Amino acid sequence: MHKFEYASPTTKEQAVALLGKSWGETEALAGGTDLLSLLKDYLVTPKRVVNLKGIKELSSVLTPRDGSARIGALASIEAVRDLGRGFAALSQAAAGITSPQIRNMGTVGGDLCQRPRCWYFRSGFGLLAKDESGNALVPNGDNRYHAILGNDGEAKFVNPSSLAPAFIALNAKIKIFGPAGEREVEAAKFFVTPKSASEREYALQPNEIVTMIHVPSTLGVRSATYEVRQREVLDWPLAAASVALTLDASKKVKTARIVLGHVAPVPWVAEEAAQSLIGKTISEDAAAEAGRLAVANAHALSRNAYKIQLASVAVKRAILQAVS
Amino acid sequence: MSFLAKYIGQKVKRTEDPRLIQGIGHYVDDIKLADTLHVVILRSPYAHARINAINTDAAKRVPGVVAVYTGADVAGKVGNVPCAMAHPELKVPAFGVLAQTKVFFVGHPVAAVVAQNKYQARDAADLIDVDYEPLDVVSDGEKAAQPDSPVIHEEFGTNIALVHNAGVGDIDAAFAQADKIVTQRLVHQRLAPISIEPRGVLAQYFPGEHQLNLWSSTQIPHLMRTQVSLMLGMPENRVRVVTPEVGGGFGCKLNVYAEEALLGWIAMQLHKPVKWIEGRRENFQATIHGRGQTGTVQVAVKNDGTLLGLKYDVIADIGAYHQLLTPAIPTLTGLMLSGCYKIPAISMKCTEVFTNKMSTDAYRGAGRPEATYLVERLMDCVARELNMDPVELRRKNFPQPDEFPFTTACGVIYDSGDYEKALSKALTIADYQKLRDEQKAARAAGRVMGIGVSTYVEICAMGPSAAMPAGGWESATIRVEPTGKVTVLTGVSPHGQGEETAFAQIVGDMLGIDMNDVLVVHGDTAVVQYGIGTFGSRGLAVGGAALVCATEKVVKKAKKLAAHLLGADEASLTFEDGKFVGAPDDKSLTIQEVALAAHTAASLPEDFEPGLTATHFFEPKNFTFPSGTHICVVEIDRETGELEIKRYIAVDDCGNQINPLIVAGQVHGGIAQGLAQALFEEVVYDENGQLLTGELMDYAVPKAHQLPRYELDHTVTPTPVNPLGAKGVGEAGTIGSTPAVANAVIDALAPFGVKHVDLPLRPEKLWRMMHN
Numbered sequence A: 001m002h003k004f005e006y007a008s009p010t011t012k013e014q015a016v017a018l019l020g021k022s023w024g025e026t027e028a029l030a031g032g033t034d035l036l037s038l039l040k041d042y043l044v045t046p047k048r049v050v051n052l053k054g055i056k057e058l059s060s061v062l063t064p065r066d067g068s069a070r071i072g073a074l075a076s077i078e079a080v081r082d083l084g085r086g087f088a089a090l091s092q093a094a095a096g097i098t099s100p101q102i103r104n105m106g107t108v109g110g111d112l113c114q115r116p117r118c119w120y121f122r123s124g125f126g127l128l129a130k131d132e133s134g135n136a137l138v139p140n141g142d143n144r145y146h147a148i149l150g151n152d153g154e155a156k157f158v159n160p161s162s163l164a165p166a167f168i169a170l171n172a173k174i175k176i177f178g179p180a181g182e183r184e185v186e187a188a189k190f191f192v193t194p195k196s197a198s199e200r201e202y203a204l205q206p207n208e209i210v211t212m213i214h215v216p217s218t219l220g221v222r223s224a225t226y227e228v229r230q231r232e233v234l235d236w237p238l239a240a241a242s243v244a245l246t247l248d249a250s251k252k253v254k255t256a257r258i259v260l261g262h263v264a265p266v267p268w269v270a271e272e273a274a275q276s277l278i279g280k281t282i283s284e285d286a287a288a289e290a291g292r293l294a295v296a297n298a299h300a301l302s303r304n305a306y307k308i309q310l311a312s313v314a315v316k317r318a319i320l321q322a323v324s
Numbered sequence B: 001m002s003f004l005a006k007y008i009g010q011k012v013k014r015t016e017d018p019r020l021i022q023g024i025g026h027y028v029d030d031i032k033l034a035d036t037l038h039v040v041i042l043r044s045p046y047a048h049a050r051i052n053a054i055n056t057d058a059a060k061r062v063p064g065v066v067a068v069y070t071g072a073d074v075a076g077k078v079g080n081v082p083c084a085m086a087h088p089e090l091k092v093p094a095f096g097v098l099a100q101t102k103v104f105f106v107g108h109p110v111a112a113v114v115a116q117n118k119y120q121a122r123d124a125a126d127l128i129d130v131d132y133e134p135l136d137v138v139s140d141g142e143k144a145a146q147p148d149s150p151v152i153h154e155e156f157g158t159n160i161a162l163v164h165n166a167g168v169g170d171i172d173a174a175f176a177q178a179d180k181i182v183t184q185r186l187v188h189q190r191l192a193p194i195s196i197e198p199r200g201v202l203a204q205y206f207p208g209e210h211q212l213n214l215w216s217s218t219q220i221p222h223l224m225r226t227q228v229s230l231m232l233g234m235p236e237n238r239v240r241v242v243t244p245e246v247g248g249g250f251g252c253k254l255n256v257y258a259e260e261a262l263l264g265w266i267a268m269q270l271h272k273p274v275k276w277i278e279g280r281r282e283n284f285q286a287t288i289h290g291r292g293q294t295g296t297v298q299v300a301v302k303n304d305g306t307l308l309g310l311k312y313d314v315i316a317d318i319g320a321y322h323q324l325l326t327p328a329i330p331t332l333t334g335l336m337l338s339g340c341y342k343i344p345a346i347s348m349k350c351t352e353v354f355t356n357k358m359s360t361d362a363y364r365g366a367g368r369p370e371a372t373y374l375v376e377r378l379m380d381c382v383a384r385e386l387n388m389d390p391v392e393l394r395r396k397n398f399p400q401p402d403e404f405p406f407t408t409a410c411g412v413i414y415d416s417g418d419y420e421k422a423l424s425k426a427l428t429i430a431d432y433q434k435l436r437d438e439q440k441a442a443r444a445a446g447r448v449m450g451i452g453v454s455t456y457v458e459i460c461a462m463g464p465s466a467a468m469p470a471g472g473w474e475s476a477t478i479r480v481e482p483t484g485k486v487t488v489l490t491g492v493s494p495h496g497q498g499e500e501t502a503f504a505q506i507v508g509d510m511l512g513i514d515m516n517d518v519l520v521v522h523g524d525t526a527v528v529q530y531g532i533g534t535f536g537s538r539g540l541a542v543g544g545a546a547l548v549c550a551t552e553k554v555v556k557k558a559k560k561l562a563a564h565l566l567g568a569d570e571a572s573l574t575f576e577d578g579k580f581v582g583a584p585d586d587k588s589l590t591i592q593e594v595a596l597a598a599h600t601a602a603s604l605p606e607d608f609e610p611g612l613t614a615t616h617f618f619e620p621k622n623f624t625f626p627s628g629t630h631i632c633v634v635e636i637d638r639e640t641g642e643l644e645i646k647r648y649i650a651v652d653d654c655g656n657q658i659n660p661l662i663v664a665g666q667v668h669g670g671i672a673q674g675l676a677q678a679l680f681e682e683v684v685y686d687e688n689g690q691l692l693t694g695e696l697m698d699y700a701v702p703k704a705h706q707l708p709r710y711e712l713d714h715t716v717t718p719t720p721v722n723p724l725g726a727k728g729v730g731e732a733g734t735i736g737s738t739p740a741v742a743n744a745v746i747d748a749l750a751p752f753g754v755k756h757v758d759l760p761l762r763p764e765k766l767w768r769m770m771h772n
C-alpha cells in the first residue's frame, strides 16, 4: 500500500472540500470493505483518503408512514435487510449478500459505488481490461462472469451492486452532495458505462459524495429480487432480477419495472419485458415470456452463454415471487 | 481391567470449547514476546523463472526494516525442506528454504524481510527488485509426463519423480475371464485444505543457553523438532517446539515447511524473537494442496456382478517439490483400491510427476478419498452397464463378517468389518425402495432427482511402524500428582479433535475419578516425551491406546502400594470405581490416597520407586479399517442447473465410540469437506502456472447454510488391534461423502444419457448436461 493522508471530517461540507477534483487523487472511505482491497492491490493509489463515517447524519434510515424510505448512504447493508414488506426487492437483495460481516461493515452508498469485480480490472488491467499493447482481454479470455447485455462497447464488466437493481425497480432517487450543494438523480441514471479507463461507472464528480437514497412510497407495490448465486461462497450473483409491480383490483398488472443485475456494465432496465406484463394477470407463462424478452437482445461472449439462461430464469422467478 | 463406564461412551461436551468459543485460547499469533520482529516472505509471481538478480537496497532503506535475506544468505546454512519418503528410485530435488537460482511455482519463497512491524515488512517486500527470466511452464500433470514436455528439474532429465506399481493377483487372467470390462477416466481435482488458522511461526533464540524455541501451528511438534534441528545443525535437545492452539490442520500441518527453519535461523542471526503469520493468499499458494490425480480405471466383471479385477493407471500431479509426504500420498491410494469388496486381482500404476505448482501432500483422507471415489464411482458405472441396482452389486461383492481378518489384493489386512449391517441400516433410514419410487414419479413429472450410495472402507490409526516413514507408535505418560490430580502427557498433537476431552474420559473411568481432575498436556516438546503426532485418524486409536496401557501400568503400581499399606495380599485386592477394595476388615484406599502415600514415601514396599507415574509407548499391530454407508438424495433445478441436497444419511462404523458427540462432530466436518469436493472446491492453475483460485472469493469453501441436515447413525464393529476397540473417525466423512454426492448427481442425470461428470459438479456443468 502506498502512503496516503487520512482525513476524517465530521460534516459533508468538510468532506467534499477534502476530495480532489480529479479521479485518483483522493478516495472516499465508507465501510472500507471494497476500498481496502483496492488499496492493497494498488488498484487505487490516492494521496488522501477521506473517511465519511464521521458524518453522523448520513447513517440514518427513516421509514415514514407513507411507505417511503430515506436511507442514509452510510447505513449498513444489514439495515436495509430489515426494511418492511414493501421493500421486499431491496431487503431480499441485501439478504443475498452472503457474509454477515460484509452486510454489517458495508454501507448502502458503498454498495452502489463499489468497483467492478472483473478479474482483469482487479488484476491491474484497467476498467476496459486491456493488456500493455492495448488488446482487449475479455473477448478471448475467461469471460464466464462478464456482460451479456450492453456489451457492444469496450466495457465488458458487470455492475457489481446487488442493491442497485432493487433501488431502480423501486424508482429510487439518489441524493448527491458536492461543492455546489445538493443534487438528485434517478437511480437508473446514476450508473454509466465508462468510455475510457479513467472514467468511473457512476455519475459522480470526483468531489461529490452520495448522501442518501430516497425510495418513494411503496404502498401497494409488490416487489421481489431473485438472484442466481450458485451456492458458492463470498461471491456475487451470476444474474439477478429485481421486479416491482402494482396490480389493479382485478389483479392485472398496472405498472411494472424489471431491472437485471450482474449482466451488464450498468444495472439493466428491461423495458420491453416490463411492458409485456401490463394488463396481464401474472402466470407462469406471462412471467416466462417476460424472462425471454428481458434477454432477447443479449449477446453472449465466448464463455458466458449460460448467464443468458440464468438472467431469463431470474426475471421469471422474481415476477412470480413478487406476486406470491 | 474392569471399570464403570461413567464417561466412556457418553456425549460429554468438549472441555476445549469454552475457551475457544470465548476467543480466549492462544494461537501462535496470540503469543506476544517483547521486541518481536515481523517477517514477510516475498514470493515468486512466476511459476517457472530464472532469477538473474535480486536488488534489496530499496527495501533495506524502509524505516523499521532490520534485515532482508535472500537465497544467497541461507545457502549452505539452512538445510533443505525434508521429504520423509525413502525410495531408491524417487527423484528428490533440493528444496531450499529460499529460492536459489530459479523459482518453480507461484508462491516459491524468494526473500524474507524482517521489520519492526509487519506493515513495514510488507511495504519493503514490495520494493525488492527481482530480475526474473520466465521459463517454459509445465502446468498440466498429464502433459508433464510426455517425453516432449519441458523439464522442470534439469538434473533429472524428466518430470517423472516416481513410478509406483502396486497390487497383487493375476490381473491379466481376471480381465481375460471378464464378461464385461468397464472403463472410466476420472479426475480428482486439486483441493486446498483451508484450515481457518493459516500457518504461523514464532521463533526465539537464547544465545547464552544456545536454545531455540519455536511456536508453530503444526500437527507434529516432535517430528518437526527433529527435522528443524537437522536443518539448522542444532542439537535436537536444544530446540523446543510448542504448538499452542491450532486452528485446524486437515493434514496441511502434518509437514515441515521452509518457514519453520527459516524463522529459527533468522532468530539466531538477530537474537530477537521473529514472527511470521501466513496470510490467506499465501496460504493458497504455499501451503500444500491435496488430491490431484488423473487416471483411468478399468473393472473386469462377470455378468452376474461378480468383480474379478481392477486396474488403475494414474498420473499424480505432485507439484514442483516434495514436502514431507508428497510422494507417499498417492501410494496410499494403492492400498485401498479393493474398497469394501472382494476383488481377486488389482493392479495400479501410479506415475508421479513434477509440475510448476505447489506440492500436494496429505489432505483429510490423503490418498484414500481418491481410492474410495474411484471404486465407488466405478461400482455405479458397472451397475449401470449390467442393469443392476447399485446396492445389489455392492452387496454381492462384500466380504462376509466371518471372512475377517480379510486380506485384499492390495496387500492389506482388514481388521474387522460388517459392511452389510451399516448398509442395511442406512437403507432403512433412507427408506431406499420408497426413494426409488419417488424418483420414478419425479422423473415422470419432469423433475431431476438422483440417489447416490457409497459404501466405503478406509485405512486409519496410522499405523504400524513398519509401514510408516518415521515410526507409527504413540506415547503417553500418566502422572498421579500428590494431591490426586492426574496429568496426562500425550505424544499426539490434537488440533480440533477433542482429545483433551476424550482422554480425560478414559482416565476418569479407568481411575474412577472425576474427569475434570485430569489435565491432558500436549504439543510441547520440552514437557512431553517424544511422540508422533495427530494425523491419519490415529489420535485415539494409537495415542488413546498408549494412554490405556500407561494407565494400566499406574494402576498396577498403585495396587502394589495399596496392598502394602492395607496389609493385604495384592492378589486379593481389586480396583473398583477409584478404590482398592478386598482388604481385611473392609479397609480400602482411594487412588488419591495411594498417590499421596507414593509421594510422601513414608512407608513403601521393598524395591518400590516413589511417585506414581507410568509411561507407555504403544506399537499397533495393524491399521484399523473403519467403514460405513453414505446415501445422498439430490434434486437438480432444470432451469439453472443448481443442486439441492434433499437428504444425507451417514451410517459410520468407527468401532467403539468414546464420545459420540465428538464422533458426530468429526463426521459433520468430514462430510462438509467431502461434499465440498463434490460440489464446490477446485484449485485451478492456468497454463502459465498462475493460481486462479488464490483467495476465498474464487475458491468456494462451503458455508453452514449450504450444507444439508445430516441424518447420522452408526454400527459398532470393534477392532482387535488396540485395547479401546476404536478405529478412528477423523477422515470417514470426507471419504464416504464425495462419491455418495457424485453418484447421486450422476444418477439424477441418467435420463439425459450421462454416465460420468468430473468434479466439482458446478451448476453450469449440470445445466449443459441437461440441455445438450
Ligand SMILES: Cc1cc2nc3c(=O)[nH]c(=O)nc-3n(C[C@H](O)[C@H](O)[C@H](O)COP(=O)(O)OP(=O)(O)OC[C@H]3O[C@@H](n4cnc5c(N)ncnc54)[C@H](O)[C@@H]3O)c2cc1C
Binding pocket: A027, A028, A029, A030, A031, A032, A033, A034, A035, A036, A052, A073, A074, A077, A096, A097, A098, A099, A102, A105, A106, A107, A108, A109, A110, A111, A112, A113, A114, A115, A160, A161, A162, A163, A204, A208, A209, A210, A211, A234, A235, A236, A237, B697
Ligand atoms: C467477499 C465479498 C462478497 C460480496 N458480495 C456482494 C454481493 O453479492 N453483492 C453486492 O452488491 N456486493 C457484494 N460485496 C460488496 C460489498 O457489498 C461492498 O464492498 C460494500 O457494499 C461496499 O461498501 P463500503 O461501505 O464498505 O464501501 P467502501 O469500501 O468504503 O467504498 C467502496 C467504494 O465506494 C466509494 N464510496 C463509498 N461510499 C461513498 C459515498 N457515500 N459517496 C461516494 N462514494 C462512496 C468509495 O470511495 C470506494 O470507491 C461483496 C464484498 C465482498 C468483500
